[in-house]
Amino acid sequence: MSETHAATMPETHEFQEIHEIHETGKAPVTPQHTASTTPGLPSRRAAALDGADRLAPLRGLFALDGTVYLDGNSLGALPAHVPGRIADVVTRQWGGLRIRSWTESGWWTAPERIGDRIAPLVGAAPGQIVVGDSTSVNVFKAVVGAVRLAGTDTSRETPGTDAPGTGGGARTEVLVDASTFPTDGYIAASAARLTGCRIVPVDPADVPSALGPTTAAVLLNHVDFRSGRLHDLPALTEAIHRAGALAVWDLCHSAGALPVGLDAHGVDLAVGCTYKYLNGGPGSPAFLYVAERHQAAFDSPLPGWNSHRDPFAMDSGYAPADGPLKGRVGTPDILSMLALDAALDVWDGVSVDDIRAKSLALTDFFLECLDERLPGGLGDPGCPVRPVTPREHAERGSQIALRCDRAPVVMERLIARGVVGDLRRPDLLRFGFTPLYTSFADVERAAATLVEVAAEVYGEPSGG
């Protein structure tokens, strides 16, 4: 749990102090901050960048304090209107309408309705995304579903009865990103065992050479959760298809952060969480995309009653619904789902291309500020932090990860000074940049505080 602890919010007095700096432009003088280099006011450059930023007004839609919040790649900030909407769901819909809300408040159809709201953000036409369950559960549905679509699930009671059957049992490998977020690796390994496949961990760059006639499916992360590296979804999907296999993408770190183009690039299945860049709240439900062309043959390994063609027939025999509804399982978590529904309102009229442009400008500016302010710059051999996120825009997600051998103490002190990133053990500092609410002034303050903390920590005997 130490990562979670490292991301704990500052104590109240620290909040107040930072708030004061922000509001008055003057750093309060305390023993800890006497020699602070934290700029009171943004530089002209940061102010100009903020002045020219057409997404800047969206910041006002979020409940933010004086903290610089750079952890939206783990848990997005709260859109300010969500508590009111949830209060209405609880008191009027649940409290007043009670069971009538399943129909009158649209509860029953929320998974596919909200899926259609997420669709344009990931480049999907309506009718292909369903919201519900966790990302982990959706990885299971997608990987087993992909292997079945490849026609190679050797463990099925009636093999080949309703799958296209392109492999005739020959496609027995599932390739998985070797540096994947752990849950994907665990679940894919279990999915492979259950379908009579073998799991093959592979570096995403080596996927083209690892593909072959035995590959059934490939599970990849669009953006690596540690390094922030963006993988080439169009090229990898194409290579996977050339080998006759199916591409399953985990979009947790790209949905809401950059254009994905699911339909345009012919992705087969995809999953993603909604609590990072989509700001759906802690534990908000994940989403599952099944490309329209696969929906008829998609055979969910979790065919719960909510995916039945006529759930209230309470039939003992299973007959799947059409379209994305096949991805549903059991009763949706309505409170979380409707918090997400409300949170998605901030996207009305927002272009994902604008989000991407700002994301790259924010991460460029962060690196630029560090380069200017760290003695010798980021390239100096003695520099205490080294970027592991690629500099090339085409390979960068919306976070910057810095390797730092004293990362735990550096992140603890950053958080104590109101700059919230997170730690991935043993030596990674992660900073996520959510273009909807992060300003260039925030970025500058984060960089200045990091320079200040690094000077302090590296001026002390190690172990401190």
Ligand SMILES: Cc1ncc(COP(=O)(O)O)c(C=O)c1O
């Ligand atoms: C790439 C990736 N996949 C999956 C998950 C986890 O999914 P779940 O929603 O099941 O906790 C995360 C983050 O928690 C993630 O970063």
Ligand SMILES: Nc1c(O)cccc1C(=O)C[C@H](N)C(=O)O
């Ligand atoms: N899902 C999380 C949670 O329930 C608790 C703490 C962190 C998370 C995360 O999302 C971690 C995140 N996927 C990561 O990139 O590290």
